[in-house]
Amino acid sequence: QRRAIPFTLGVPRNYDPTLHPFEVPREYTRALNATKLERVFAKPFVASLDGHRDGISCITKHAKSLSTIISGACDGEVKVWNLPRQECLRTVQAHEGFVRGICSRFCGTSFFTVGDDKTIKQWNWEAPGYGVREEPINTILGKAVFTGIDHHQREGTFVTCGQTVDIWDEQRSSPIRSFSWGVDSFSCVRYNPVETELLASCASDRSVVLYDTRESAPLRKVIMQLRSNTLCWNPMEAYYFTCANEDYNLYTYDIRHLDVPVTVHMDHVSAVLDVDYSPTGREFVSASFDKTIRIFPKDKGHSREVYHTKRMQHVICVRWSADNKYVLSGSDEMNIRLWKANASEKLGLLSAREKAATHYNKKLIEKFQHHPQVRRIARHRHLPGDILKQKRELREMREAQRRKEQNVRKHSKPGSVPLLTEKEKHVVAVVE
Amino acid sequence: MLVFGFWTTKICNTRNCFNKIVLIALFSLTFHCNGFASIVCPDLKKILTKFDSPSRWFMLGKKCKVPAGARERLKEAIAISEAMSEHAQKQAARYDLLLPEDAGFLEGDEDEDTNTISQADIADAVDITSGSKYFNLHLSQFGPYRLDYSRTGRNLLVGGKKGHVACIDWQTKDLKCEMNVMETVNDVKWLHTEAMFAVAQKRWLYIYDSKGVELHCVKKFNDVLRMQFLPYHFLLATASATGFLQYLDVSIGKEVAAICTKMGRLDVMAQNPHNAVIHLGHPNGTVSLWSPNQKESLVKMLCHRGAVRSLAVDKTGTYMVTSGLDRKLKVYDIRAFKPLHSCFLPAGASCLSLSQRGLLSAATGEIVQVYQNVLGSNPVSKPYMAHRLRGQIWGLAYCPFEDVLGIGHGEGFTSMIVPGAGEPNFDALDTNPYRSHKQRQEWEVKALLEKVQPELIGLDPGQLSKVDQASFEQRHKEQIEALGFDPLAKDKFKPRTKKKGRSSAGAIEKRKRKVAHEDQRDEIRQSVQERTEREKELKEKSNEKKLGNKSTLDRFRK
Numbered sequence: 001q002r003r004a005i006p007f008t009l010g011v012p013r014n015y016d017p018t019l020h021p022f023e024v025p026r027e028y029t030r031a032l033n034a035t036k037l038e039r040v041f042a043k044p045f046v047a048s049l050d051g052h053r054d055g056i057s058c059i060t061k062h063a064k065s066l067s068t069i070i071s072g073a074c075d076g077e078v079k080v081w082n083l084p085r086q087e088c089l090r091t092v093q094a095h096e097g098f099v100r101g102i103c104s105r106f107c108g109t110s111f112f113t114v115g116d117d118k119t120i121k122q123w124n125w126e127a128p129g130y131g132v133r134e135e136p137i138n139t140i141l142g143k144a145v146f147t148g149i150d151h152h153q154r155e156g157t158f159v160t161c162g163q164t165v166d167i168w169d170e171q172r173s174s175p176i177r178s179f180s181w182g183v184d185s186f187s188c189v190r191y192n193p194v195e196t197e198l199l200a201s202c203a204s205d206r207s208v209v210l211y212d213t214r215e216s217a218p219l220r221k222v223i224m225q226l227r228s229n230t231l232c233w234n235p236m237e238a239y240y241f242t243c244a245n246e247d248y249n250l251y252t253y254d255i256r257h258l259d260v261p262v263t264v265h266m267d268h269v270s271a272v273l274d275v276d277y278s279p280t281g282r283e284f285v286s287a288s289f290d291k292t293i294r295i296f297p298k299d300k301g302h303s304r305e306v307y308h309t310k311r312m313q314h315v316i317c318v319r320w321s322a323d324n325k326y327v328l329s330g331s332d333e334m335n336i337r338l339w340k341a342n343a344s345e346k347l348g349l350l351s352a353r354e355k356a357a358t359h360y361n362k363k364l365i366e367k368f369q370h371h372p373q374v375r376r377i378a379r380h381r382h383l384p385g386d387i388l389k390q391k392r393e394l395r396e397m398r399e400a401q402r403r404k405e406q407n408v409r410k411h412s413k414p415g416s417v418p419l420l421t422e423k424e425k426h427v428v429a430v431v432e
Numbered sequence: 433m434l435v436f437g438f439w440t441t442k443i444c445n446t447r448n449c450f451n452k453i454v455l456i457a458l459f460s461l462t463f464h465c466n467g468f469a470s471i472v473c474p475d476l477k478k479i480l481t482k483f484d485s486p487s488r489w490f491m492l493g494k495k496c497k498v499p500a501g502a503r504e505r506l507k508e509a510i511a512i513s514e515a516m517s518e519h520a521q522k523q524a525a526r527y528d529l530l531l532p533e534d535a536g537f538l539e540g541d542e543d544e545d546t547n548t549i550s551q552a553d554i555a556d557a558v559d560i561t562s563g564s565k566y567f568n569l570h571l572s573q574f575g576p577y578r579l580d581y582s583r584t585g586r587n588l589l590v591g592g593k594k595g596h597v598a599c600i601d602w603q604t605k606d607l608k609c610e611m612n613v614m615e616t617v618n619d620v621k622w623l624h625t626e627a628m629f630a631v632a633q634k635r636w637l638y639i640y641d642s643k644g645v646e647l648h649c650v651k652k653f654n655d656v657l658r659m660q661f662l663p664y665h666f667l668l669a670t671a672s673a674t675g676f677l678q679y680l681d682v683s684i685g686k687e688v689a690a691i692c693t694k695m696g697r698l699d700v701m702a703q704n705p706h707n708a709v710i711h712l713g714h715p716n717g718t719v720s721l722w723s724p725n726q727k728e729s730l731v732k733m734l735c736h737r738g739a740v741r742s743l744a745v746d747k748t749g750t751y752m753v754t755s756g757l758d759r760k761l762k763v764y765d766i767r768a769f770k771p772l773h774s775c776f777l778p779a780g781a782s783c784l785s786l787s788q789r790g791l792l793s794a795a796t797g798e799i800v801q802v803y804q805n806v807l808g809s810n811p812v813s814k815p816y817m818a819h820r821l822r823g824q825i826w827g828l829a830y831c832p833f834e835d836v837l838g839i840g841h842g843e844g845f846t847s848m849i850v851p852g853a854g855e856p857n858f859d860a861l862d863t864n865p866y867r868s869h870k871q872r873q874e875w876e877v878k879a880l881l882e883k884v885q886p887e888l889i890g891l892d893p894g895q896l897s898k899v900d901q902a903s904f905e906q907r908h909k910e911q912i913e914a915l916g917f918d919p920l921a922k923d924k925f926k927p928r929t930k931k932k933g934r935s936s937a938g939a940i941e942k943r944k945r946k947v948a949h950e951d952q953r954d955e956i957r958q959s960v961q962e963r964t965e966r967e968k969e970l971k972e973k974s975n976e977k978k979l980g981n982k983s984t985l986d987r988f989r990k
Contacts, residue, residue, distance in 0.1 A: 014857040015524040018747050021706050022664050024894045025884040406916045
């Protein structure tokens with residue numbers, strides 16, 4: 001019979017604060033160390049997917065599987081990749097000319113592509129058997145070039161944009177509804193993932209147009225100073241979307257109040273080409289013509305992270321993986337790169353102690369984030385020489401404009417030159 | 433006077449009053465429990481009344497002020513962090529229930545004074561292990577001894593004035609090293625672990641290994657009289673006979689600061705364990721407080737009418753006990769720099785030491801007296817315990833987690849049992865007296881990583897957690913200049929227009945007037961402040977005029 005072992009603590013603790021003096025300075029030192037170590041372990045680049053023979057124009061995630069993605073290139077090739085093994089599973093010559101858009105069906109069995117040859121093609125996810133030629137399940141021929149495609153979350157409808165925004169049923173070969181608003185072309189269209197009947201599209205008259213599929217006409221549009229290239233809806237908050245603009249900024253709008261953007265995200269030094277939200281809805285990643293991708297928190301005006309490589313040229317498209325851990329970027333030099341969303345995160349299974357230590361360090365950095373020394377280290381990112389120079393130039397230009405505006409205001413009748421906040425400066429009009 | 437009388441009469445009666453002594457054993461009450469499930473944590477009030485020693489109160493209250501023009505987000509953030517902090521404090525206070533040990537104490541019978549109970553009686557009455565904590569080392573050859581206990585309390589370092597240095601594990605009486613450095617030894621101090629110690633010898637400062645091997649001879653530190661080790665900063669602070677206060681970082685081996693105090697020979701030194709500030713006592717009765725970041729002292733207090741003989745600061749950093757040549761023992765509140773009370777000792781106290789639980793030991797000549805409840809607002813009349821030795825007392829130190837007081841004197845070293853002196857519950861992750869080799873290694877690495885930089889030493893150790901109002905205001909001013917307007921200024925109140933005739937001009941004015949006084953309040957306060965300042969200035973000017981200091985050049989001054 002086993003002797004009853006009296007309960008003794010292996011590591012007796014006493015939380016009396018007089019036994020633990022200097023808690024603030026010690027915690028501050030730990031926070032400094034944690035920030036420095038985070039920078040030491042910040043190695044975000046995971047892998048590069050090689051194989052395309054022309055620049056990549058679009059990437060899409062599989063609706064159900066985390067390990068597959070499809071990418072379309074500017075020579076009409078579409079490749080299906082397996083991310084864990086970093087190899088190409090299948091190549092399809094989908095179009096003659098650019099592949100303008102790809103979207104995967106919600107059930108995960110097929111995907112759609114649109115291209116410069118005015119066709120919409122639907123393909124199977126599984127590769128055909130040995131010796132069988134690649135054939136699309138369905139081909140639809142249109143009248144004009146289609147520039148983007150997106151699929152409904154639950155039903156069998158998809159929407160394309162080109163000269164007009166068309167809503168298609170999968171069984172029909174002509175659109176069931178067409179929206180247009182005196183614009184000659186649209187560059188991007190997206191379904192709202194939460195409110196599945198809402199759509200938004202970016203038009204060439206520098207506007208973003210909102211639609212409801214249940215209505216017969218577009219809802220309203222907001223006109224900005226420069227054209228938006230792409231937009232993305234926040235997957236957690238149904239009424240926010242972020243559009244990537246040509247004037248180096250991204251704008252987050254609330255569809256209920258389109259007159260002023262909720263936030264202006266400024267950090268890029270060249271046109272922003274693509275934007276995608278993280279599945280948590282708290283951050284998004286943007287790809288820009290300056291050869292970087294930046295990760296922004298949804299409510300802050302500046303980026304928390306910037307990824308760049310010497311080999312990565314103009315980034316055309318970017319996607320955030322559905323497990324919130326990786327970011328994929330497709331760029332001009334025919335490579336898709338896989339990055340970690342949290343640059344200093346350790347991948348793989350962590351032991352309980354490692355997890356506790358990571359949480360503790362993260363919390364320490366958050367607690368002391370405003371202290372100048374900690375902030376200086378946490379904010380520091382290396383930028384390539386051109387981008388740094390461009391950033392300084394832009395800063396000087398903006399300073400000069402601000403000074404000029406101040407002088408004009410000082411020397412004119414008080415009240416005649418109104419004070420506009422940064423948010424108010426960029427919206428030209430909201431049209432119903 | 434009372435103490436002397438009692439002692440001389442009671443020595444012969446100790447054998448008779450053996451039966452009357454009521455002693456509660458040291459280190460009693462190991463707390464056994466059968467598992468966490470069986471503990472039902474009672475509510476906070478019960479715990480706090482049960483363990484009502486003041487050190488157990490985890491500073492509940494003291495909420496931070498929400499600034500006047502704060503935005504919603506800031507208020508929410510403050511509320512959330514306050515709630516979390518309160519929760520954490522409550523959980524920490526609840527853990528008190530699980531502390532395994534209780535502090536011991538000494539109680540006499542109804543007609544008996546505890547200070548008449550002799551050490552030999554106590555040693556007989558308690559168990560063998562505790563009884564063996566009372567022992568004497570007869571080392572009469574090499575001069576009066578100074579001593580230091582290591583931070584965990586396991587190792588004892590004794591240094592005789594004529595050069596004898598020894599380090600002992602005093603509980604097992606295991607001699608680690610013993611040597612004679614062939615020079616005068618002014619002070620000995622352990623460094624952060626039992627691997628190294630510093631000896632202030634006649635000319636320079638030497639650092640030795642625990643085996644007695646000389647590691648360093650630091651010539652920059654000359655004529656060192658007293659040393660203090662700041663454990664969380666890894667700084668060895670030394671006070672020299674030439675009036676220099678020097679700080680040595682023992683982890684990188686660099687001298688951090690050398691301050692010329694210009695106050696003469698420095699031979700009274702103490703550290704404040706709460707904020708790492710060094711207290712120095714001077715022959716003109718002043719006590720000065722120093723940090724390595726300033727060339728001048730932080731604070732200078734006039735404490736005694738004669739020279740200051742000895743200093744001690746308690747572990748919470750609230751009270752300072754000083755004794756001087758004017759035979760007074762004074763207690764000060766060091767946070768507010770106010771004297772609390774003073775008492776008269778017939779022969780003054782040459783050495784003072786405060787234990788972890790607030791017992792004060794004062795040494796006069798050959799007698800050591802221990803006082804209880806000194807740190808409070810009530811003055812003490814009679815000592816808790818007393819002990820007489822054979823030899824001039826040269827050094828006093830309490831052992832960290834034991835009920836033991838070490839006394840270094842002219843005839844060697846004595847270890848005295850003082851029930852209730854030591855903190856019964858140690859924290860194994862901070863200083864663990866029972867740590868293994870591996871645990872010590874892990875602790876040392878973590879402590880070095882968390883080493884606090886000396887720039888952070890100041891009177892308030894929590895300075896970093898406070899809002900830096902001054903630089904915020906400066907930045908705000910610069911922002912206003914850059915932008916041309918104040919981004920934090922509130923917009924003027926614009927009342928909403930209502931329907932059904934409720935927004936006539938008169939009604940709107942009424943609504944505006946309701947809120948108008950809010951803007952006015954700040955303006956009024958500002959103008960009142962300015963007016964009072966102007967009046968003060970005028971008063972001072974007029975005072976100056978009246979008092980004189982007239983010079984022939986006054987008529988040219990505007």
